[in-house]
Amino acid sequence: MDALVVYESMFGNTKQVAEAVAEGLATRLRTEVVEVGAAPARVGPEVGLLVVGGPTHAFSMSRASTRKSAAQQSTQPLVSQGNGVREWLAVLGTASAALASAAFDTRVAKPRMPGSAARGIAKRLRRLGVKAAAPAQSFYVTGTEGPLVAGELERARQWGESLAASSPVATA
Numbered sequence: 001m002d003a004l005v006v007y008e009s010m011f012g013n014t015k016q017v018a019e020a021v022a023e024g025l026a027t028r029l030r031t032e033v034v035e036v037g038a039a040p041a042r043v044g045p046e047v048g049l050l051v052v053g054g055p056t057h058a059f060s061m062s063r064a065s066t067r068k069s070a071a072q073q074s075t076q077p078l079v080s081q082g083n084g085v086r087e088w089l090a091v092l093g094t095a096s097a098a099l100a101s102a103a104f105d106t107r108v109a110k111p112r113m114p115g116s117a118a119r120g121i122a123k124r125l126r127r128l129g130v131k132a133a134a135p136a137q138s139f140y141v142t143g144t145e146g147p148l149v150a151g152e153l154e155r156a157r158q159w160g161e162s163l164a165a166s167s168p169v170a171t172a
Contacts, residue, residue: 002029003164004047006088008036008054008062009079010070013146014106017139018053020153021104024160025051029167037082042093049100049133049167051160052121054085056107056138059115061086073144085117089124100133101125102163104156109140109149134163 003025007018018033025031029049034040036054043050057066062084071078103125105117118136126132139156140149 002047003031003049003051003167004039004043005031005033005051005053006036006039006085007033007052007080008085008088009106010055010062010067011074011076011145012079013139013141013148014053014055015079016148016153017104017106017156018051020156021051021053021160021163024157024162025049025164027161028164036080036085036088039088041088041091042095043099045096047096048098049102049163050094050125050130051102051104051163052085052089052125053104053106054117054121056105056113056115056117059113060120061117070144085121086124089121089128092128094128094130097129099130100167101130102132102134102137104137104139104159106139106141106148108144109142133167134159 005022009015022033103118103121122136139152
């Protein structure tokens with residue numbers, strides 16, 4: 001496995017984006033997609049590119065309180081029901097100085113609100129000493145529970161392809 005995509009998703013939109021990004025990555029890299037609750041606490045040397053995504057809640061990454069609020073709003077069980085990306089990053093260990101990363105989020109398209117989970121994720125990854133392979137990326141939903149804005153899954157797939165093409169770990 002050369003690329004690992006870790007996501008947190010409440011209503012399934014971020015999961016869909018993560019899977020589309022992984023499709024793009026898989027054009028050149030061996031890729032695994034993992035929900036944050038099943039993500040490893042340590043990323044080993046076999047991973048050259050770590051892609052992390054989550055929903056934007058209250059201008060940043062989700063917290064226990066915002067996940068509780070999402071659960072109360074939802075008519076279906078949440079995709080990610082335990083800790084989120086924020087908690088996972090707080091305990092994450094990495095084994096390779098060559099590890100590169102990319103961060104993404106989902107957020108409501110209109111009105112465009114300030115703040116971004118992706119920027120928070122990217123900042124946490126930098127603090128861990130992981131270099132950014134690309135700027136943080138946002139993908140848009142039409143409302144709190146979605147769905148994704150038309151074309152966003154294709155844009156996510158293309159972003160994954162561009163990450164793979166620029167990755168030094170590509171197996172082309």
